[in-house]
Amino acid sequence: MHTVGYLYDPIFHAHKHPNHPENSDRLESIMGLLIERGVLGDLLPLPFMAATPEQLCSVHRASYISALKQLSLQGGGMLEPSTYVNEASYDAAAMAAGAGIAAVAAVLSDKVERAFAFVRPPGHHAFADHGEGFCLFNNVAFAARCALDEFGLRRVMIVDWDVHHGNGTQDIFYEDPHVLYVSTHQMPLYPGTGRVGDIGEGAGEGMTVNIPLQPGIGDAGFASVFDEIVCPIARRYEPELILISAGYDAHWRDSLAGWRYTLGGLNVSLGGFARMAETLVALSEELCQGRVVGLLEGGYDLEVLSNGVLNTLYVLMGQTDNVSDPLGPYTGREPSVDHIVNRVKQVHRL
Numbered sequence: 001m002h003t004v005g006y007l008y009d010p011i012f013h014a015h016k017h018p019n020h021p022e023n024s025d026r027l028e029s030i031m032g033l034l035i036e037r038g039v040l041g042d043l044l045p046l047p048f049m050a051a052t053p054e055q056l057c058s059v060h061r062a063s064y065i066s067a068l069k070q071l072s073l074q075g076g077g078m079l080e081p082s083t084y085v086n087e088a089s090y091d092a093a094a095m096a097a098g099a100g101i102a103a104v105a106a107v108l109s110d111k112v113e114r115a116f117a118f119v120r121p122p123g124h125h126a127f128a129d130h131g132e133g134f135c136l137f138n139n140v141a142f143a144a145r146c147a148l149d150e151f152g153l154r155r156v157m158i159v160d161w162d163v164h165h166g167n168g169t170q171d172i173f174y175e176d177p178h179v180l181y182v183s184t185h186q187m188p189l190y191p192g193t194g195r196v197g198d199i200g201e202g203a204g205e206g207m208t209v210n211i212p213l214q215p216g217i218g219d220a221g222f223a224s225v226f227d228e229i230v231c232p233i234a235r236r237y238e239p240e241l242i243l244i245s246a247g248y249d250a251h252w253r254d255s256l257a258g259w260r261y262t263l264g265g266l267n268v269s270l271g272g273f274a275r276m277a278e279t280l281v282a283l284s285e286e287l288c289q290g291r292v293v294g295l296l297e298g299g300y301d302l303e304v305l306s307n308g309v310l311n312t313l314y315v316l317m318g319q320t321d322n323v324s325d326p327l328g329p330y331t332g333r334e335p336s337v338d339h340i341v342n343r344v345k346q347v348h349r350l
């Protein structure tokens, strides 16, 4: 069995809102299932602290950090129509950023082989100068910055399988040659970015790999995307660390993707998420001594979310026999993914 660390703090529950899909019940359901299944005892709890002001400034503008702190100190409010802040949100977000940093530090200093951070608020829609889409600080960006700045890595790969495009993560590293950002996301859907032709700029040209998927794509499509794009591009890049922006809202039962678009959602199953995790773990074994760190992003159906995280942890631990899918696969028809796979391969010369 592999040593897997986890990062969790009760402060993450204090960022909450009476009527919002990104709420404290998400993490409560995850921790509840992990306790029920007795999984936490097989994992190593990793200590961590809130990101320091200096660390926060490595990803975000000082003006945004202080404005967010001020808003939280005043009792909170809305950053934009979908993103709330309460009195605990600044502290929770700074801890979530700190968790990303500590997760990477633990893996790169060989304290654990792999790690997963159960963080809220999520991060991949947070830009250097503003938060949006339920996100305040960009947790996976802190994880990448830690690897680059504190451990001297030169090639970090982020795989973002959340149903939404990680527009904040893309923007933060758009001109950075040291971070390969690969995102699968539904299109059309919020935030509307992540076109195939957006590949990075300047020294970062080619380092952003967007794979926009039409509604209805499920396990078969994701298997093709991972086999034909994610794996070959990882082997070409040879990352020294793989980070996963792990959202579970591409599941067929997650309704948030259909929230504003009645065409509604991707159709990944719990087994499909587990296979994606297996593929990334295998890639990390092949390319970077098994160094892989997952960070929680979205996922709004509580049964999907908790079982999705549980399965990911089983995969990280090497206990793939324990992976289960109580909800089963999507039973409808799945559109072909060939067209988009071919376009991405062409644009990135795969």
Ligand SMILES: [Zn+2]
Pocket: 162, 163, 164, 247, 249, 297, 298, 299
């Ligand atoms: Zn999402």
